[in-house]
Amino acid sequence: MTAQIVSNSPSFSVRRLFVKVGVLPFFLITALVIFTLLSPKFLTGQNLINVARQSVYLVLVSMGQMIVLISGGFDLSVGTLIALTSVVSALGMVWFAGMFPDAIWVAILFGALIGFGVALIVGLVNGAGVAYFDVSPFIMTLGVSSVGAGFALFLTGGVPVSDLPFEFGDTFGFGRVFGIPVPVIVALVVIAVMWILMSRTRLGTQIYAVGGNIKAAHLSAINTKKTLLFAYVICALIASLTGLLLTARVETGEANLGGTIALESIAACVIAGVSLRGGIGRVENVVLGAFFIVLVQNGMNLAQVSSYMQMVLLGALLILAVIFDQLRYRMLMSGT
């Protein structure tokens, strides 16, 4: 029904909406209609709250991915970094807690700091490779993602790290403050910080400018290399934060966390109107984009679509979103 209304409305305003915000509103409406028809449980308050809670992790990673995409690159290593953070911080916590059984919170902090330290290194390596050595972002982050996955498996021998401090999972995985789950609060804070960063700070303006036309940015007194470096470091730190939250949720350090999240986060961004050419994208839309991806997954689960078929659909959705992105860019440039 809703799709009908859209196609009946004047095509001009549809085009304008499409050029302005991208394909997301159309995808979102289509998904809502299809899944509501397929499952009566889909469009219930409880289910939507579930979706919102589950989408926290993807929202976070997509924030980081968005920065890198706007700077004109992309980061395929976010999934690996989640796994690596999980393993490294879990090992750190277990080791520290074993040495000082009474200082549990110090152990948690210690583990988290090691995780962020690793993320900082990965972000610097990605950023330096792309900015200073002109390696294409695709190869750089693909290579780093193999290196990271290898380390994560090497450190654990493929066995999950268990016996994490109880307080860690209890607080950051399942805890609530004023009835709101802690991961949700973390996500809200990150969204707010990212919104300010991208729209109100010089660095944000520089990232948009570098992604839009790096040579023009260079001739406008922007340190393009440092800007790119920052983009990759911020992305890595956010991915690492997500890794910690997921570790708290599963209560083990696992080398196979975040397996599909690189693809999912790129899909979330592109569907939300972040251009793969760089320079274009908005924080608030990316939040919705990530929400949309989780919504589709939830809908497919309710409709009992097998997880293998879900992979097929996710990939197809990404390609479709990129095709629409190209179309949108052409319309934007020609003004038709």
Added chain:
Amino acid sequence: MSNPSLISTSQLTKQYPGVRALDGVDFELSAGEVHVLFGENGAGKSTLISMLAGANTPSSGKIVLNGEVASFESVADAQGQGIYTVFQEFSLIPTLTVAQNIFLGWEPRFGPFLDHRTMRSRSREMLSELGFDIDPGQLVAQLSRAQQQMVEITKAFHGNLKALILDEPTASLSDREVDHLFDFIKRLKSEGVGIIYISHRIQEFARIADRVTVLRDGAKVGTVAMEDTDDNRLVEMMTGRAIDEIYPQIAHNPAETLLEVDQLVGIGVKGASFSVKAGEVLGVAGLVGSGKSRLFRTVMGLGSKQSGRVTYCGRDISNLSTREIIQAGIYYLSPDRKAEGLDLAKTSRDNLAVNLVMGREVASGERLVQWKRVDRGVSTISDTVELHQTYRRKPVAQLSGGNQQKVLFGKCFGQEADLIIFDEPTVGVDMGTRSALYRLIRDLAEAGKAIVIISSDLPEVLNLAHRMIVLAHGHISGELSGDDMTEDQILKLFFDESGVET
């Protein structure tokens, strides 16, 4: 010219939705003549030749070839009838050899396999027939721009040549390469080939042209014999106004020296020394490849400096990065606004905001960007460069070349520069906008800024500059001021060979 007409068009018109690109043009090319097409960008030159080349079909009007009405289905069809075109954009594949490029699309075969031996030997024959000294086995990427041009010309020859169309062939050639090309054109001419030659370089016309046809806004202004006209007359025909209406008078109040360059050496720059004063306009002329743009890109830190000293306001800036040089107060406007000047997918507001945010006035001391202040700055700048309201909210890609250039000019206001280097400030800009841009330059100079204008458009430099330097082969071949700034003087300096390595 008593020769018979080879190609003629009558009332040739090309209508695009909303635009009449060519409006009832009568054009005539005789066998054995060089006929120059002259006009501003967008005047219809390219549209006219694209129809003669078979790349485009006319909306109305007809083309007559050798006395018979002709129509061309495609470029290959036009070539089959003896008309060859060398477009401005080369159609060579850099990773293939010369021979492979020449035979691209019609490779000789040996059964199902390519016959590389025949390809090479026939390429060699074709090249030597044209008098080009190029090895057919070389990769195109390794050739100089001039040699690539020769390969492009060779590629066009697949049979009997009646007419050759050259679109801006000298745009990137050195003067020696230009000489070579002109010799070749003269040889073709003596063999009775008709040549249509498109160029902006008015100083070349006297050397090769028999007749000149001037186009403006898609219509023909007139055809004149080269011997009956001169450069000023041609410019007036092209622009539709006298020269002194286009170029404003700029008051000359030289103050303290801002920039001093001493024996600067870089890639393509072989030891240049000059200075620029506040309140004056320094013109920089030279042929393409003379290093006139390179010199200032090296000053800006965009090309590596090997030796020499650059001082700005008494401060040594030889080893600073481009960013630090801009922050010191020099702004450089790129000649290529699409590739390195503007972010095309953004509005003029977003483009200008970048410079305001990076500039001294708006963001200094504040942690967060004050968008209200930025927006006020943006609208002040947009008013200054006379950017019409309706264009301010559109992506820059949708604006005309002239309006894009206005936005690019606006960027130098955002960054508080005291020395502004305009590199080819009016490339692809119509005459109306040009005089607006020249007025901006005047206002900046009279407000006490130091201005550098690098331009291949000689009248532009001659009419705006108070003083000028001429480059040839990467060194400064002369400095002129006052009454010495004449076209003759400059042309002599253009071909100064003292910097040539032997």
